[in-house]
Amino acid sequence: MVYVPALSRNFHRTGLHACPCGYFGSPADTCTCTPHQIQRYRSKLSGPLLDRIDIHIEVPKVDYQTLMDTGPNESSETIRERVNRVHALQMQRYKRESFSTNATMHPKAIRRYCQLTKPSRELLAQSFDTLGLSARAHDRILKVARTIADLEGAERIDTPHIAEAIQYRSLDRKYWDSLG
CATH class of the missing domain: 1.10.8 (Helicase, Ruva Protein; domain 3)
Structure with a gap:
């Protein structure tokens, strides 16, 4: 997921998914989008705009057990x-x-x-x-x-x-x- 300020109503304020359903490339969920839908969705974010974002990172879905892990963390x-x-x-x-x-x-x-x-x-x-x-x-x-x-x-x-x-x-x- 990439943080992008609200570019349009098709992009979430908290991030940008790789496709309309949000599951393209997910190891846990299945994307239901057609290649045409994915390409149309992606075309709304141009390469030159992505070039202006310093860091692009993928944030995978966290399972509940990992979320509740109380192991040592950096303060x-x-x-x-x-x-x-x-x-x-x-x-x-x-x-x-x-x-x-x-x-x-x-x-x-x-x-x-x-x-x-x-x-x-x-x-x-x-x-x-x-x-x-x-x-x-x-x-x-x-x-x-x-x-x-x-x-x-x-x-x-x-x-x-x-x-x-x-x-x-x-x-x-x-x-x-x-x-x-």
């Missing part, structure tokens, strides 16, 4: 501390810039602040060609990878950071290209 306070630490790091890094976060970097700043290791550069180049990514998607991947690296305290963006950021961009390719 909200721990998560808040990590987010605040990374936010402070970005504020410091960009204190002389016209922006203050990775998400708001412009293309020239991306080239300056998103330094890649050689293997991560090669992975991004290969993914760019294989997935047919746009220039906008490329820059969004770099911004997300910079944030992932910041969360790990890494100075440079390495292969695992790029790989994770690419995974967050693959939902549109998985569903929107599957009917061809």
